[in-house]
Amino acid sequence: MSRRWIAHLDMDAFYASVELLRYPQLTGQPVVIGGGRRHQPEPQPDGSLSFSTLRHYAGRGVVTTATYAARAFGVHSAMGLMKAAALAPDAVLLPTDFDEYRRYSRLFKAAVVEIAPVMEDRGIDEIYLDLTEVPGAQDAVDGDPLGGIRALGQRLKDAVHHATGLSCSVGITPNKLLSKLCSDLDKPDGLTLLELSGIPERIWPLPAKRINGIGPKASARLEALGVHTIGELAAAEPEWLVQHFGANYGLWLHEAAHGRDDRPVVTYREPKSLSRETTFERDLHPRQDRDALGAIFTRLCEQVASDLERKGFEGRSIGVKLRYDDFKIVTRVVTLPAHTQDAATIRQWAGRCLKTVPLDQRLRLIGVKVEGLRRPGSEPVAAQEPAAAWRLGESLPLF
Template sequence: MDLPHSPYQIYIDLTELPGEPREIAARIKEAVNQATGLTCSICVAPNKLLAKIGSELDKPDGLTILTPADVPLRVWPLPVRKVNGIGPKAAEKLTALGLATVGDLAAADAGLLQDHFGRSYSAWLMQVAQGHDERPVVVESEPKSMSRETTFERDLHPRHDRPALSSSFTGLCVRVAEDLVRKGYVGRTVGIKLRYDDFRTVTRDLTLDEPTADATEIRRAATECLRRVELNRKLRLLGVRVSALTPAHEHALKPRLPVQADLPFASDE
């Protein structure tokens, strides 16, 4: 379900509900309108990937039923950018390879994709192009991790763009810490995620002696992770993650300190 002029999108598992999917979706649309005065677009589909794509097919105020049999007719003609998870840079690269639509991607050679996007991302591309998505609809759970990441408008060089990368790095650590404090959690494992300009992705983790929600401690640990990564290519994505979470009230936390503005990226050494 997609609310217009709003960042909110909601997944609902209708598997156990009695009635026809179209009738259930129509009742949901009516309930949203009565409660908020807003319209919404809904797609009923077998998985989250198709539900997301389908919710945008008949905007505004749409109601779409999308089945696997509909994928060639309704999904394959769409630009690859319409698939959630294919960003602007990846879409540009796919288009340069002659893969402008989801259908082009579905018919693409697996070796070609792996050569240009790596093994894991190319495997994912081939799956989503066929409309496959195994992610469950999770309605209630304790978070296992909290993360923040950013994809840069242009690829940044670890040395030449060091101030911009360091500023972004600090901001990610601060925002993760704020998320932890706001939701009442601390974590013991701090990790980073880097995606290079060739779409290769690397991660590194460090487990702390004590759990934390402190931005300075998170940044210090993330910097240690960063030192274990080769910084010899431009970066298109940077992320910071804290995992192994437990409720903060179970721990006596140290006083919070201000975040130091050191620069962890490439030096002249």
């Protein structure tokens, strides 16, 4: 009987690594990704580039990712850039370029499915692969019973590097839960192979919060109950876990701590929505900054429309999201007469959503979402005329 082998492949510092391909002179330096367009490197008369640094950053942006050299200073994703500047003031700051990151994402995924076609896409920089039936996975090599699966893992890594010039880390175990844990054990450029017998040595010493599915609240509660490691969680009685966390989650914690997970690799999952949002460098007022907000809002609608077309969907519901300067979040959704992927139609109905929200205080963030997705069919797209004529691309009033 074939042994089940599931791989989790995670790209190493993905966005930052893509930027280092573009700017190889920054290799080995602390680099932070998360700046805006004003942080583009500037060409100098001698042909070199001048890079922005965190030392001169002012604003409320957040770190998208950072190189391992920057992480050594304590910088990590989702950290405020101002805090990152205090930790690593001389780190180079680069703007995000999601179009380029998506291009490299498609490249590495296309490379690995040539070897292992059963792939579950988990995002721009990570995937699961079922290697069980891939030729060679069950073979012994030179007396090593795991030689075949080990060689297959290296083939995957080599394929990614050949297609993109980037490195990845791969965890290979009997299930998805363990493989995700293992892909992070030997980063960067790691290959970790684990059988169930290796759980006590490699997995149980890890913090309990490392298990995918134990969030900050559950982690804090476990800490308060004296459970710090996965091993301590595994030693806890199931009845005790159920008492403190409820039947479903308590039993899942017990199973996860013992490395039990029978979820299949799902080759395709239809998205339920597509969205784009942006956080401003400074708070913008809906009236005083109306032109700037209008241009940003229109660009978000264009980006969502482009995403719909590229992924082959159209949507029926349009929503907007606002975060005010007091961090209060407001959302609104409207259902269209027909499905659409047209940018002008999305902009029109998103604008109507805005008319139903309070616009009397400054904004930190604005977003646009399209829901109710389907593949384009025969139903015609209803193009409603807005009250005032306008052309896509103009700086439009929001209201």
